[in-house]
Amino acid sequence: MNIEICNLHFTYPSGVQALRGISLTIEASEQVGIVGQNGAGKTTLVRHFNGLLQPTSGEVKIGDWDTRQYSVAKLASRVGYVFQNPDEQLFSRDVRTEVAFGPKNLGYPKEQVQALVTDALEMTQLSDKTETNPYDLSPTWRKMVAIASVIAMDTPIVIFDEPTTGQDAASVARIANVIRVLRERGKTVVTITHDIDFCAENFERVIAMSQGQILLDGRVNDVLGQEDILATTYVDPPQLTRLGRRLGFRETVRNEAEFLAVLHKQSL
Amino acid sequence: MAIVNLTNVTYKYPLTETPALKNINLQVEEGQFVAVIGPNGAGKSTLCYTLAGFIPHFFKGELSGMVEVAGIESGKSSLHEWVLNVGLAFQNPFNQISGAKYTVFEEIAFGLENIGVPRDEMKVRVEEAMKLTGISDLADRSPYSLSGGQQQRVALTSILVMQPKVLVLDEPTSQLDPIGTREVFSAIRKMAERGMTVIMAEHKVEWIAHFADRVIALLEGEILLDGTPREVLTSDLLAEKGFGISRYTSAARKARTLGLWKRDYLPVTLEEAAEGFAPSLSPERRGE
Numbered sequence: 305m306n307i308e309i310c311n312l313h314f315t316y317p318s319g320v321q322a323l324r325g326i327s328l329t330i331e332a333s334e335q336v337g338i339v340g341q342n343g344a345g346k347t348t349l350v351r352h353f354n355g356l357l358q359p360t361s362g363e364v365k366i367g368d369w370d371t372r373q374y375s376v377a378k379l380a381s382r383v384g385y386v387f388q389n390p391d392e393q394l395f396s397r398d399v400r401t402e403v404a405f406g407p408k409n410l411g412y413p414k415e416q417v418q419a420l421v422t423d424a425l426e427m428t429q430l431s432d433k434t435e436t437n438p439y440d441l442s443p444t445w446r447k448m449v450a451i452a453s454v455i456a457m458d459t460p461i462v463i464f465d466e467p468t469t470g471q472d473a474a475s476v477a478r479i480a481n482v483i484r485v486l487r488e489r490g491k492t493v494v495t496i497t498h499d500i501d502f503c504a505e506n507f508e509r510v511i512a513m514s515q516g517q518i519l520l521d522g523r524v525n526d527v528l529g530q531e532d533i534l535a536t537t538y539v540d541p542p543q544l545t546r547l548g549r550r551l552g553f554r555e556t557v558r559n560e561a562e563f564l565a566v567l568h569k570q571s572l
Numbered sequence: 573m574a575i576v577n578l579t580n581v582t583y584k585y586p587l588t589e590t591p592a593l594k595n596i597n598l599q600v601e602e603g604q605f606v607a608v609i610g611p612n613g614a615g616k617s618t619l620c621y622t623l624a625g626f627i628p629h630f631f632k633g634e635l636s637g638m639v640e641v642a643g644i645e646s647g648k649s650s651l652h653e654w655v656l657n658v659g660l661a662f663q664n665p666f667n668q669i670s671g672a673k674y675t676v677f678e679e680i681a682f683g684l685e686n687i688g689v690p691r692d693e694m695k696v697r698v699e700e701a702m703k704l705t706g707i708s709d710l711a712d713r714s715p716y717s718l719s720g721g722q723q724q725r726v727a728l729t730s731i732l733v734m735q736p737k738v739l740v741l742d743e744p745t746s747q748l749d750p751i752g753t754r755e756v757f758s759a760i761r762k763m764a765e766r767g768m769t770v771i772m773a774e775h776k777v778e779w780i781a782h783f784a785d786r787v788i789a790l791l792e793g794e795i796l797l798d799g800t801p802r803e804v805l806t807s808d809l810l811a812e813k814g815f816g817i818s819r820y821t822s823a824a825r826k827a828r829t830l831g832l833w834k835r836d837y838l839p840v841t842l843e844e845a846a847e848g849f850a851p852s853l854s855p856e857r858r859g860e
Contacts, residue, residue, distance in 0.1 A: 470663065472815075498747075498749050539750060543820055570854060
């Protein structure tokens with residue numbers, strides 16, 4: 305299911321022009337990272353995907369649905385959205401109820417709800433915490449509950465807004481694993497992140513935004529190689545990309561394996 | 573003399589069985605910038621709360637040992653006395669914003685109002701602090717209309733403006749973009765150079781390596797390592813115990829096994845990595 309955005313403009317009631325002419329197609333099963341400085345319009349953009357925001361002008365289509373014609377509740381069957389702050393999204397008494405809320409609301413039959421919940425809990429490594437109140441969990445695990453509750457809705461499109469904020473290495477690895485599984489299942493994943501190393505290691509396509517517009521859009525190595533342009537939207541390339549550049553590598557490298565391969569080749 | 577002095581500090585939250593901090597001994601000199609790293613649940617926030625007096629004044633539970641900051645013992649002083657010396661910026665800025673103020677300017681002035689700073693001085697201090705953190709243009713906005721990153725800077729500014737002797741920061745850059753992160757680190761470094769003592773829980777090791785004087789690695793409530801950024805951040809123990817480590821360190825560690833890193837230490841910053849790897853490249857690749 306494609307996401308198609310045509311000349312999207314959005315102005316907040318305060319007068320802030322958050323999006324200024326975005327045109328963009330995200331194909332079914334694509335995995336896209338969105339980077340850019342605070343205030344670039346990243347969150348404003350993805351909130352148009354599930355109808356939380358409506359275009360001031362222009363058009364957003366999720367498959368054959370124009371978001372202006374469908375309610376947020378309806379769009380929830382196509383687009384799952386994991387909020388930046390899990391506390392904005394959790395309210396149930398225990399983890400299992402929380403995770404079951406979404407699929408139940410989408411009207412899946414009971415057995416399917418159970419299967420989806422079990423699967424989402426396993427994927428997020430929450431199977432041993434199903435009876436716990438989400439607010440008795442650490443922020444790291446609350447984040448996993450928020451992720452599980454969206455995964456369980458089994459939507460073709462999943463959006464993550466800053467999934468790695470405040471997470472430790474183990475938790476970041478868990479989130480990367482969730483994204484990998486979603487990729488294998490053919491889901492479309494759109495992820496906003498400031499964690500450029502995470503972005504480089506987990507996404508094939510990267511979009512850099514600045515001041516409500518798209519600055520760069522392409523394959524990860526091509527985008528991350530544009531150090532000067534990225535700097536204008538306050539993004540540093542990943543650590544090993546910068547190191548490779550500093551060492552005079554001709555190719556842009558984005559992770560440890562690529563870095564070591566080029567280093568090895570050039571040391572001969 | 574150490575401005576922060578923790579001796580045999582153990583703390584257990586109410587209704588929990590294992591202590592969140594176990595036998596912590598920590599002395600910090602005035603003007604030192606100390607970064608505290610550790611996996612989630614290691615006790616970083618609990619240590620921040622203990623230093624800031626939230627433990628034992630707000631969180632109950634069992635605290636033993638001695639917590640002394642600026643010559644005052646926490647158990648023997650009021651929270652009011654304590655906050656004159658120590659400021660804490662919360663991990664989640666949304667939880668810190670008072671909700672009692674309509675503008676960012678007023679929000680930042682809130683603490684100063686509470687301790688009775690004269691109006692004229694208050695204005696000057698608020699303006700200075702906003703300049704330091706780069707949020708002067710937000711002065712008239714509502715604190716709740718801001719993005720996560722902007723809120724975080726407001727939360728930090730509202731503590732900086734109090735000019736505490738000891739500044740405690742719980743992941744103050746978690747919502748910031750990379751350049752914003754560097755700016756905040758550099759502003760905090762400036763405060764340390766002016767003599768403010770800084771204790772900062774943080775995951776971003778690259779910036780810690782650049783800016784901090786000392787790093788403490790916490791694990792399961794105990795101090796695992798305590799030393800200079802290089803000593804701690806390149807320790808093999810960190811990788812083994814699941815801490816986040818710099819990509820430079822980890823790449824050099826792997827390269828060492830391939831004979832492509834020949835220094836006797838591992839790098840933590842871009843500069844160290846570039847210097848250390850350069851000799852491994854064949855001469856024409858180095859542009860010689």
